[in-house]
Amino acid sequence: MSRSFAARAALVLALAGTGGCAAASQLAALRQVEFRFAGVSSPVVAGVPLDRIRSYDDLSAEDIARLGLAVAAADVPMDLTVNVEGRNPESNTVTARLVAMDWSYFVDDDEAVAGRLENPVSFPPGEPATVPLRVRLNLMDAFYERGRKLAEIAIAMAGRGSTTHRLTLRITPTIDTSLGPIRYPAPLEFDLSANSTR
Secondary structure: OOHHHHHHHHHHHHOOOOOOHHHHHHHHHHHHOEEEEEEEEEEEEOOEEOOOOOOHHHOOHHHHHHHHHHHHOOOOEEEEEEEEEEEEOOOOOOOEEEEEEEEEEEEOOEEEEEEEEOOOEEEOEOOOEEEEEEEEEEHHHHOOOOHHHHHHHHHHHOOOOOOOOOEEEEEEEEEOOOOOOEEOOOOEEEEOHHHOOO
16 A cells, blocks of 8 residues: 555544534545655755765765764754645545645654644645645754764655665644634654665
8 A cells, every 4th residue: 555545544534523514525625635755855964965965975075074063063954855745636626725734754763853834735636736844953953873873864864875764754734624724633654764765
């Protein structure tokens, strides 16, 4: 079973008991929206772009020196965008409207960073839309590793190369309806480890 199908099926079960005839069409749209992980873009750690990096050995001497200075200062900022695609099937006649999304990024089952997207996104029938989740954290605050191990975590979070780390994204969308905003009663979970470039 695909992750996107599993996420949609979980939502259908979670909302099975939701009532309200006035919001029937919006809820139908909500149940049919399929979310999937659509990759990581623009990963940068301590000013080092990771787009071209597949392993620690790909880092230049200058990259390693820059990371070393950041570790010495206990400030290793990492920025990346995690893209989630939402698709409302063509058979659905109602546009689903996302009004917020809570998200959490886990590394080896520990929450590294969490946030909330509050930019509305509409999902017209048959038109996929990307929801960009902009992630920023200080790796020194999230992990106790140093040197090579910390760099390998950053590369793993960037979705570059193979990894032994388990990476998980959890999202909890809130969709607008005529009854008001309805928040998913349970988060949708995506295993990002399987999406790393190998």
